[in-house]
Amino acid sequence: MAVNKEAYLHLKEEFSKTSTTLIAVSKTKTASDIEEMYALGQRDFGENYVQELVEKEAQLPKDIRWHFIGHLQSNKVKYIAPFVHLIHGVDSFHLLREINKQAAKNNRIIHCLLQLHIAQEETKFGFDEYELTGLTGLNELKNVCVVGLMGMASFTDDTEKVRSEFKNLKSTFDKFEIQNSKFEILSMGMSSDYKIAIEEGSNMVRIGSMLFGAREYNK
Numbered sequence: 758m759a760v761n762k763e764a765y766l767h768l769k770e771e772f773s774k775t776s777t778t779l780i781a782v783s784k785t786k787t788a789s790d791i792e793e794m795y796a797l798g799q800r801d802f803g804e805n806y807v808q809e810l811v812e813k814e815a816q817l818p819k820d821i822r823w824h825f826i827g828h829l830q831s832n833k834v835k836y837i838a839p840f841v842h843l844i845h846g847v848d849s850f851h852l853l854r855e856i857n858k859q860a861a862k863n864n865r866i867i868h869c870l871l872q873l874h875i876a877q878e879e880t881k882f883g884f885d886e887y888e889l890t891g892l893t894g895l896n897e898l899k900n901v902c903v904v905g906l907m908g909m910a911s912f913t914d915d916t917e918k919v920r921s922e923f924k925n926l927k928s929t930f931d932k933f934e935i936q937n938s939k940f941e942i943l944s945m946g947m948s949s950d951y952k953i954a955i956e957e958g959s960n961m962v963r964i965g966s967m968l969f970g971a972r973e974y975n976k
């Protein structure tokens with residue numbers, strides 16, 4: 758499966774005007790697919806599965822910034838702690854504490870995004886706004902730095918629903934940004950809804966199938 762070079766160059770051009778960071782989501786794709794996109798200049802890649810990420814990291818250039826965008830289990834943090842650039846889907850304080858512990862072991866500060874549950878679907882992980890407000894003790898974790906929020910809209914053709922979910926996330930982001938000087942990243946938008954996400958204030962989008970073609974399996 759080859760990389761869709763045209764789509765990539767088009768997105769790069771589009772995003773250069775809005776200072777949006779493009780994460781190329783390479784889950785289930787091969788190392789050679791990633792190399793192809795690396796050769797076009799892409800450095801930020803997103804992965805969902807710990808073992809797959811660890812294997813790819815070992816084979817691929819060291820200046821790649823690896824984003825973990827999937828659901829992360831606490832017992833697997835140790836495998837990615839030595840190198841991960843940004844963890845997008847932090848959905849519990851327990852997980853954040855474990856990331857802090859593993860980051861300390863590696864003498865690093867790991868940047869994280871808290872995942873907010875914005876879709877009405879029941880299956881999505883994440884905090885709700887109320888829980889987020891109640892989160893205290895973030896500053897005691899010296900080896901993690903919470904730099905923003907991440908969210909996923911409902912999987913639906915109803916664009917107004919998607920837009921209103923993104924609006925909610927942006928307004929929560931704005932509230933927290935006022936209290937927290939380190940907040941700067943709002944990760945929202947995928948292949949199907951990135952345009953709406955950017956219109957609603959996203960500055961980091963995670964795009965897979967549009968760049969790499971459909972995935973063999975979809976989790």
Ligand SMILES: *Cc1c(COP(=O)(O)O)cnc(C)c1O
Nearest residue numbers: 782826947948949963964965966
């Ligand atoms: C797979 C995935 C993406 C990319 O989805 P596409 O529809 O292929 O662009 C983005 N974000 C998360 C969290 C994902 O799991």
